[in-house]
Amino acid sequence: MPSSSTPSSPKQTPTTMTQFYIRLQEGICGGIKPATPRLLLEITSPGEGAPSIKSSERKQGTKVFKEQSAEVSAEQINGLASELKEVLAGLPTEKPRGAEDIYGLDTSIFFGSDELEWRNGGPEGFSFPYPLVDVRAKECETGCTPGLYESDIQPTAAQKAKFKDLVEKIKAIASSSLQ
DSSP: OOOOOOOOOOOOOOOOOSEEEEEEEEOOOOSSSOOOOSEEEEEEEESSSOOEEEEEEEOTTOOOEEEEEEEOOHHHHHHHHHHHHHHHTTSOOOSSTTSOOTTSSSEEEEEEESSOEEEOOOOOSOOOSSOOOOGGGOOOTTOOOOOSSOOSOOOOHHHHHHHHHHHHHHHHHHHHHOO
16 A cells, blocks of 8 residues: 655755865965965865865974874864855955955965855065055064055955954864864
8 A cells, every 4th residue: 555645855954065175374475585384274175085184384493394184074164164155255355466465464365166266365576567565664463574565455354353263263173173
């Protein structure tokens, strides 16, 4: 005798990104010499297989990076990736690229997914296609030289706070996963 029950509808789940790349770098301000990275954090979700976190940290005064890596569960980083996608889509980047560290943290975030690619940067090397500014008149929060020219785009205080919050969240997830 056939069953009279109706088939259940598939369970609805929020959309999650399965493939994305997050890279945080501390030490992005260069000048005559290229930038000297202090910390590189990479979080990769390849779509298939376990997501991973890699950390390379250089202690002050040394040239050697201490590297760590770990696999993490998708649940640990999917929320972060979704938040990054949402928040970064509303944050400006410097224009022209590499003109200045507009967030003043000597830190960059690169985020890549099928839906969004976002990256901020800082000054490196010398090229002069734009008007020079007096670099002595301005300093980054970390004390780095801001660059030879100003960005045409500047974030608001609220946007700077959002960027700083994202940096702290990326570092917190990496720190807890690599212990």
